[in-house]
Amino acid sequence: MPDNQATNLIVEELEDEEDEYCSDDFGFIVGPDGELKSMMIPEHLMEDPPEEIKQILQVFGIQDIFSIGQRTIH
Numbered sequence: 001m002p003d004n005q006a007t008n009l010i011v012e013e014l015e016d017e018e019d020e021y022c023s024d025d026f027g028f029i030v031g032p033d034g035e036l037k038s039m040m041i042p043e044h045l046m047e048d049p050p051e052e053i054k055q056i057l058q059v060f061g062i063q064d065i066f067s068i069g070q071r072t073i074h
Contacts, residue, residue: 023042024042024045025040025042026040026045026049026053026056027040028040028056036060036062041065046065
């Protein structure tokens, strides 16, 4: 006879998640295999991104933000 014991799931909802982001934020979408799929870059910071962002881009082999263009990276 199958076990009819109920499974309790805990779901955490983020309140106003969009409010946590601002126009100066960078976003990186990384697939489960660690491949950079897409990223969000503030237009006004593309000319000279912060050093930490340059280091993140180097991890993915990106030396020049402008070489990426407006596309999804795969």
